[in-house]
Amino acid sequence: MSLREAARGLVFFLLSVLAVQGEDGWRFTYAPTQICTIKGSTVTIHCTFSHPSRINDHDVTVERTFWFTEVQNKEPEDLRTDSKYAGRVQNHCGESDCTLTITDLRESDSHVYEFMLITGQGGRFIGSPGVKLTVTGFSVLITKTSWCTYPSCTWSDVQCHTSCVLNNRPSYVWYINGQNKQRQNLHFTHNFYSEDSVSCAVKGFENSPSAPVCVHGNSCNRVNYRDRSICAFKGSSVDISVDYHSFYNPTSKFWFVAEPNDRWRYGNKAKIQEQVGRFQVLETAGGRSTLRISNLRESDSAHYRFIFDPYTWWTSLPGTTLTVKDPDLQVQVIWSPSGPTLTCHSSCLLSERSSFVWYKNGTKIQGETSPSFRGLLDPGDFYSCAYERHRSLPVYAPKVPSVLMSHPGDIFKDSSVTLTCSSDAYPPHTYAWNKENQKLGSEPHLVLSSIQSSDSGEYYCTAENELGKTSSKYVLINVKYAPQTSIVSVSPPGVIVEGRPVNLTCSSDSNPAATFTWYKESRTLFRGPEGVYRFSSISSGDGGVYRCKSENQYGQTNSTSLHLDVQYAPKPPSVSASPSAETVEGSSVNLTCSSDANPAANYTWYKENKDSPKASVQIFTIADIRAEHGGNYLCAAENRRGRRHATLRLTVVTGAWKSMVTGTILAVFLLFILLAVFLWSRRHKSITQQSECSKRADGGAQLGPVSDQRPAAPAVLQDDLEYTSICFNQSQTDAVYSNIRWVHPPREREEDKEEEDGVEYSAVRFHSSATGTGSQEDVEHSSPLYSTVKLNYKSTM
Structure with missing residues (x-):
């Protein structure tokens, strides 16, 4: 195992x-x-x-x-x-x-x-x-003792004891005077002498045996190592100590090197105390021996044992294992509720009795010898530890990170940008990227591929270890692109009413900001950096189709059209009657009312002094008109924005008046025709007489002066006689035409009177001024139409 x-x-x-x-x-x-x-x-x-x-x-x-x-x-x-x-x-x-x-x-x-x-x-x-x-740990319990033949020797039953309940029936190792007896049971019965000591261990853990126990009294031969294993740095010093007791006065004692399971017999191994220089054995009262090794080398890694005579013939009891390593001190930063704590750490499990040295910014901190430093830590300081003149690298919080952008200059949409964060810190630190307050990643490189307008913003990175956290300066990413869209909106939203303020806003996503051009139908309104077209008081004429164009140096885009529908109250109505507002009884008439309004107006006709409406239509038709239909009619035009009205006078003509009116109209019409013919005829004759007078003058004809004598009436009336031809001598001046009036003709013979029916006479009165008083002459003639022409003139004679 x-x-x-x-x-x-x-x-x-x-x-x-x-x-x-x-x-x-x-x-x-x-x-x-x-x-x-x-x-x-x-x-x-x-x-x-x-x-x-x-x-x-x-x-x-x-x-x-x-x-x-x-x-x-x-x-x-x-x-x-x-x-x-x-x-x-x-x-x-x-x-x-x-x-x-x-x-x-x-x-x-x-x-x-x-x-x-x-x-x-x-x-x-x-x-x-x-x-x-x-x-x-384990301890040896002596459960039974019985004497034999020799007083110095007894049969004893011993037990390897621990407070834990061991499972799986483990095997045990028994040592008598340090020699392995190859026993594997929990109990061990043996014939022990007075100088014998006994110890035990669980198999597989021979390096942690129990302390030796004397079977009889306390003066047996026994050795107890203070450390079963020691790890030390190359170049440092180490103390390996043992407590021992001898039943007899020892004749010799020394340290030697052996493998943990080696059987050692005297003379096979060199005594360490015989070596000089780096090895030193220190003896103290009370039975303690210490082997001190200085300037350690990796070759000093070995298993060290201590023996004394007569405890030298054999031993397999484990001693102290020394491991020598290259120095690998490092400061670990460990977080705790009270704040970060520094621990001097190594791959060697350094003895807790070792003395450590702590440094802050290269200066020794007095009074700190523990492997852990619990003083107040400043993120701006450097800390290191030392052991046996070997010093760790310093630890410190991250310095302010710097950010490098892979793409300097303008950044365009759909391009790729990489941001790199770097900072100096120990122990190694972690990175985090942020855009405003949004966390993006935890790598030193932030890659923005196919960059979009939404990626614009301020970026920064943080570097953090157990000693602190610092942030970089902000880096601005400004993505340039042509206007993406142009959207026209109306403010305030909803129904647009005439007279109220209205704003049309053109919104466009672009970078740099777009310039806007406004159009109504095909007419350009204005162009400028502001995308708002304002109506301080919108009118009905402002309705129509509007659109805008957004453009910058990278492109342009047009908005969709927006129809601006302006609602307003009806304008003053226009009323009319067809065929006429003066109509004849028994006929029909259409009364029409029209008004400009949005939404379209509803029309209502009222008769004067009547509360109830006559009709709710735009064209009000009255068939079979009677006299009572005459009067004033009011038209009301109304929508949700207001109401306006206008009045029409309808006149109804009865049957008697119809003939009179018709005759009057016909007479007036004929009178106009006769007057036109008369005026034309006079103009024609005037032109003819002037022509004849001119001929007479040319022929030497001369008119004498007009005297006061009355000319005699003609005795004989001739057909087609005209009294309208008047000639004036060119030598006469200041001819004045006046007093044109009707006169009565003189009495004549009845026979002449009959012949003169239908003849038109004109009486012309001339007034001349000479040296004497002028005279007047009235010419009267019976005719259906008489006229008097008075001429005033001065004689040049």
């Missing part, structure tokens, strides 16, 4: 039950809860745990785990920081379990061991009742 297998086999369980603490979702399980094992062995204590995933709306994360021994009225302390356990304790913890391993067990390790868990929110939870560990 190997030593490791034997160690496993000698962990004895007195009780194997589950320890459970299930309050509020927390659960700790130990299996077993009591362990009994022997000195020098190795023990493993195991705990599994679980916890709720969330507490008070926060995720529960386990930050720290450690084992401690139950000490009354004392803050729990991580075993790894206790100098008594230095180099002998290891923790192996996972997400739901944790294992404590203690090697080279000592009887002083007998304690109750408990597990503590600390969350990221600062909660502290202890799994009770823990595991009770009992460490015990």
Whole structure:
């Protein structure tokens, strides 16, 4: 059986039950809860745990785990920081379990061991009742003694005893005066002499035998080594000590080197004290011998034994095993509830009696000789430890990390960027990447492949070890890209009402920021860096289709069209009647009302002085009109935004008036026609007379002056006689035409009167001013239409 297998086999369980603490979702399980094992062995204590995933709306994360021994009225302390356990304790913890391993067990390790868990929110939870560990050694009990023939010799029955209940019927090894007797039972009966000593061990653990016991009295031959194994650094010094007693006065005593199971006979091995230089044997009163070896070498690694005469003929009792190694001191930083603790650690299990030296920033710290340093630690300082002039590397918190970007300059969408975090620290530290308050990763390199606009932001990294945590400066990643989208939105949302303020906003995701161009239908409104188009008081004419364009130096994009529907109250209505607002009794008429409104208006017709509506339509038709239908009609145009109205006067014409009105209209029409013909005829004759007068003037015709004498009426009336031709001498000036009036013609003969029916006469009165008083002449003639033309002129004669 190997030593490791034997160690496993000698962990004895007195009780194997589950320890459970299930309050509020927390659960700790130990299996077993009591362990009994022997000195020098190795023990493993195991705990599994679980916890709720969330507490008070926060995720529960386990930050720290450690084992401690139950000490009354004392803050729990991580075993790894206790100098008594230095180099002998290891923790192996996972997400739901944790294992404590203690090697080279000592009887002083007998304690109750408990597990503590600390969350990221600062909660502290202890799994009770823990595991009770009992460490015990072996002792020899003399159960029976009987005398024989010789008084100095007795038959005695001895037993190898331990307080643990050993399972699997282990084998035992018995030693008399250090010689292996090859006995394997729990009890051993032998004929012992007065000088004999006896000791025992469990097979596989011969390096941890019981102390020798005298069968008769206390003056037998016995040797007891203080350390069964010692580890030391090359170049250092070591003391190997033994307590001994001789039944007789010893004739010689010395140290020698042998393999642990070698049988040694005198003369086969060189005495160590015969060597000079590095070896020294120190004898003290009371039976103690110490072998001191200086400036250790790896070749000094061996099994050392001490013998004395007459205890020299044979011995196989294990001595002290020395292991010499290269110095590998290092400072371990172990967290505890009271803060970080430094422990001077090595692959050698350095003796707890060893003296250590501690340094801060290269200066020795006075009074610190323990393998653990418990002073106040400053994250900015360096700490190291030394043993036998061998010094560890310093430990220190991480320095401020630096961040290197793989892609300097502008970063474009879909490219790849790598950020590298570096920091100086010892012991080795861990990294963490963050973007604002978002955790991204725990590697020194952060790779952003196919980078997107959402990756823009400030990044930083942290470096952390047990001594502290530091963060780098922020690194800005600014991803450049063309506008991705253009979206038009209306504020305030909902229905748009005329007269209220309205904003159209063009939103675009781009970097750098986009410039915006606004359009209404195909007309450009404006272009600028602000994506808001404002209406301080929107009107009905502002309705229509709007869109925007977003652009920067990397591209552009157009928004979808937005139809802006502006609601407003009806405008003043327009009313009309068809065919006319003045209609004849018995006919029909359509009254039409129209108004500009959004939403479309509803129309209602009212008769003047009537409360109830006549109709709720846009076109109100009245068939078979009667006199009572006449009057004022009011049209009301209404929608949810308001109400407007207008009035129409409807006139109804009866049957008598119909003929009169028709005749009047016809007479007026004919009068206009006659007047037009008359005016045209006069214009034509005027032009003709002017032409004839011009001819007369050219022919020497001369008109004499007009005197006061009245011209004689013509005696004979001729057909087609015209009294409308008037000629004026060109020498006469200032002709004035006035006093055109109706006059009565002179009496004439009846026969002439009959012939003159239908002839139109014009009486022309001339007023001339000369040296004397002018005269007037009235020409009267009976005709259906008479006119008087008064002409005023001055004579030039």
